[in-house]
Amino acid sequence: MMLVATVSSSREIELANAADLLELRLDLGIFDFLPKLRYIVTCRRKADGGAYEGSEETRIEKIKIFAEKVNAEFVDIEFDVPDDFLDFKCGIIESYHNFKETPSFEFLRDLVESKRGDYYKIATMGKTMDDWKKIVRLLLEFEDIIAFLMGEEFRFTRIASALLGSPFIYCYVGLKKAPGQIELNEALKILKSLGVRK
Amino acid sequence: MMLVATVSSSREIELANAADLLELRLDLGIFDFLPKLRYIVTCRRKADGGAYEGSEETRIEKIKIFAEKVNAEFVDIEFDVPDDFLDFKCGIIESYHNFKETPSFEFLRDLVESKRGDYYKIATMGKTMDDWKKIVRLLLEFEDIIAFLMGEEFRFTRIASALLGSPFIYCYVGLKKAPGQIELNEALKILKSLGVRK
Numbered sequence: 001m002m003l004v005a006t007v008s009s010s011r012e013i014e015l016a017n018a019a020d021l022l023e024l025r026l027d028l029g030i031f032d033f034l035p036k037l038r039y040i041v042t043c044r045r046k047a048d049g050g051a052y053e054g055s056e057e058t059r060i061e062k063i064k065i066f067a068e069k070v071n072a073e074f075v076d077i078e079f080d081v082p083d084d085f086l087d088f089k090c091g092i093i094e095s096y097h098n099f100k101e102t103p104s105f106e107f108l109r110d111l112v113e114s115k116r117g118d119y120y121k122i123a124t125m126g127k128t129m130d131d132w133k134k135i136v137r138l139l140l141e142f143e144d145i146i147a148f149l150m151g152e153e154f155r156f157t158r159i160a161s162a163l164l165g166s167p168f169i170y171c172y173v174g175l176k177k178a179p180g181q182i183e184l185n186e187a188l189k190i191l192k193s194l195g196v197r198k
Numbered sequence: 199m200m201l202v203a204t205v206s207s208s209r210e211i212e213l214a215n216a217a218d219l220l221e222l223r224l225d226l227g228i229f230d231f232l233p234k235l236r237y238i239v240t241c242r243r244k245a246d247g248g249a250y251e252g253s254e255e256t257r258i259e260k261i262k263i264f265a266e267k268v269n270a271e272f273v274d275i276e277f278d279v280p281d282d283f284l285d286f287k288c289g290i291i292e293s294y295h296n297f298k299e300t301p302s303f304e305f306l307r308d309l310v311e312s313k314r315g316d317y318y319k320i321a322t323m324g325k326t327m328d329d330w331k332k333i334v335r336l337l338l339e340f341e342d343i344i345a346f347l348m349g350e351e352f353r354f355t356r357i358a359s360a361l362l363g364s365p366f367i368y369c370y371v372g373l374k375k376a377p378g379q380i381e382l383n384e385a386l387k388i389l390k391s392l393g394v395r396k
Contacts (some may be wrong), residue, residue: 011270129363133338136362140331140338156361163358164334165327181278193380193388194354 001160001196004040004170005184006177013037015173018188021073023170026062029050034051034070041067042076048097050132050179061084076121079111092117098124099179102149103106105138112142119167121146125176126154139164155180159190161165199282199360199394202238202368204375211235213371217269218247221368225250238291240274246295247376251277258283272352274327275318277309288396290315295351296322297377300329300347300388303336312339317365321343321376335361353378357388 004014008028013035016022026043027050043059044050052059060081067075067090072092085093094117102108102124113122120142126132126149135147139161144166148154148161157182162169169191170182180190182190193198203214206226207336209235214220222229225248241257242248250257252256253396258279265273265288271287284290292315294297300306300322312317318340324347332375333345344366346352356378367389369382380388390394 034383136334136338140334152393156394159392160358163354180393182391189390190391193384194357195350195378196354 001166001191002168003184003187004168004190005173006170006181008175009179010034012174018184019171019173021168023076024066024070024072025050026066028113028177034077039067039070039072040074041070041072042074043097044097045078046101048078048095049099056081056085062196064088067120074118077117079120083116086116091119093119093121095121095123099150101125101127102134105134107143108134112138112145115144119146121145121168123150123170124149125179126157127151132157135161136164139166150179152180154183158182160188162194163192163194199364199389200366201382201385201389202366203371204368204379205371206373206375208232210372211275214382216382217369217371219285220364222264222268223248224264225334226375237265237268237270238270238272238274239270240293242295243276247274247292253284254279260284261345272316277318278389281314284314289320291315293318293319293321297348299323299325303332306332306336308344310336311372313342315346317342319366321346321368322349323347323377324349324355327332330355334362337364348377353380354369356380357385357392360389361394374392 002020003018004021005022006023008025010031010033019036023040043052044065045052072090074093075088076093079096138147147164149157171187172181173184200218202219202221203217204221206223208229208231219236221238228352241250241261243250270288272291273286277294336345344364347355369385370379371382
């Protein structure tokens, strides 16, 4: 499993020493200095919990330019982006965000079965333990799924899902970027206590 | 979820302040002082990772006497103990231990489906992530199951299984009682970090 720090500024990159990967949120900040590290490049739309409000063409172009600039390992592209836009030289994380609720297992399974990228990321708002069971079933039945629940009450799922095979744990440094996110160094401490990380 | 401290002496009980329940291991120690707390009473046979080597009749009688003495909440009785012996005035945790391996999912499912007690506890030696998947499936499909993998490499399953509905987390204070057990206060710290415990 890998620790991903979601960052919105060059300053936050400096705080993310413990991260294996950095998720650059182009919608949230300006990166004036980018050290040679491993990056995921993304630019979230307002509807997906981000701040971007321009056109899709411009957004995808911005991601593409940045990805090449930092020699990104992955870009994170939303599930509803048309195939024509999925022309990247690096790996693709295809993502589905839902800040209102967790849809049915069947809905999520259909999404995952139509995967176009290398990983499918499912991040939905958790309300009940049944929502958590849907995520667990997804992780048991599919490979290459990043899945967890958002919400403070379900912050445990960010670690628990990794213990069920979800490869990335998205953490924050500096400012929290999503409900229930765990601070990077706290996540590292938990993983060490659990004996899954040195 | 509840934190259970497995204790082998009155001295260890004093160290177990953070525990919700105390598992008294009659096979391991002598309890000269027993404060008014919530107890699980058990006496493990050598084959199940304990130290008891006498007859079954004497063992069950010992458990019964102690359970009444401390007004136990539960006794922990192994899955192969005949029905005739299952005459207790408190709750029963029916347990299956396997220090060599984790049997097939079907084997474990059959055990659980024949549950006679209030909870069924499955503690088996973990070797692969597939073993962990068997435990996760059990926890998804059945209620009132306590299940996790033994082994240092799988110590994370003691916490992760609780996040999947396994109601008790067995911890140690003083001396470690089983491979992969987490120290009580460390377990509490992890649960607090995960936001599932105050």
